[in-house]
Amino acid sequence: MSNARVVSTSLGFERPLVTVDVVIFTVIDEQLCVLLVRRPDGEQEPFPGRWALPGGFVDVNKDVSLQACAERKLMAKTGVASPYLEQLGSWGDAKRDPRGWSCTHAYFALIGQPASIVDGDAPAEWLPCDLAVRRRLAFDHSSLLTAAIERLRSKVEYTSLPAFLLPEPFTLPQLQRVYEVVLGRALDKSAFRKRMLDADYLEEAGPVTGDHGRPAMGYRLRERERATVFPRGFKSGE
């Protein structure tokens, strides 16, 4: 570790490495999936060739904040600019990175259009979460992934979050299937429809082609849902 030591010229102590990692969820073929990237090979690299969450060092010259850094990494991997992005927590200790004391700031993102937008400087793949949690990921990324899945599931019951996992407009049956995918169990159709409309998360977006090619009402999230789902105190610039 001594070759990774850092000395400040004015504040005389070693500084930890500071990174951001993003757990990016979407739904593909009715499965909750997460984006994984393969670590580069090479003797100098930590965890060479292992799968990991996308992320990397904060660039103090590029990133105005931790949140901005997460947005940059999300954009680089998915091309998506402003989906749902929430801070999950920090993991920092002396041993999680062989290069030295490091802390990472994990965010989780929900996106609705995964198919063609992964661009790759490193090999990347969407993997069903069921499989991803059984892989031995680099660093402590398996813990981060588990925490992110728990956070997402704990919020599904009382928020509009799953709607961020769908391209808009969507039908109510499509939205119900996404709730069911995240929760891992079936929901009653009429109770779901009533709950969604009572909660007033959605607005009508005109007729679309629904299941079996039949016309159905399309919906999208109301603007205020996009504005309010971010927890207070965690947005950049507050």
Add this chain to the structure above:
Amino acid sequence: MSNARVVSTSLGFERPLVTVDVVIFTVIDEQLCVLLVRRPDGEQEPFPGRWALPGGFVDVNKDVSLQACAERKLMAKTGVASPYLEQLGSWGDAKRDPRGWSCTHAYFALIGQPASIVDGDAPAEWLPCDLAVRRRLAFDHSSLLTAAIERLRSKVEYTSLPAFLLPEPFTLPQLQRVYEVVLGRALDKSAFRKRMLDADYLEEAGPVTGDHGRPAMGYRLRERERATVFPRGFKSGE
């Protein structure tokens, strides 16, 4: 900022400053209070003389993790070793600290015995939260404090958290007053007693002297409550 620049000898980029701050709550005279410390004076100091949350730099030679760093700072200020300590979130950007790009990791702690245990290398005081949120604290600490109060209040309804704000053993009326102090409203006595006993958070600790000098049953938190209140994924060493 140029005199605070940091260059790694092996990883060629500038590293952010990394700090931990702790929002330490207790109840004094039936008011929810927070511990504030006064920043040192001096031209080189950021926010000289201003009140702030206790905290400071991660010491990579002393602290095995962010959580351990928070425990160290809590112990230094209060003498308390292992109360409730939960990660609140991270605030990191280019402007929050005049010394350079910095990220802080905020924790909140609940302690039950504030009276005589603040030891002072810096002036410190317990201030009612109502007053503390109106002070212009150093850095972005007013935002951290507001977020911590919101988090605590949001968890009161469905957890045993307020019990950590009382020295043990306590009576049910004493515990009810602490719930009322945190929530800011009165609770029905018989409903509160039923809810506490149904939730099975507490165990009997033998008779104590209750209100008006009369004997009453004393209670303390069950061991498993201490073990389970920490959210998963945020403890050191996980």
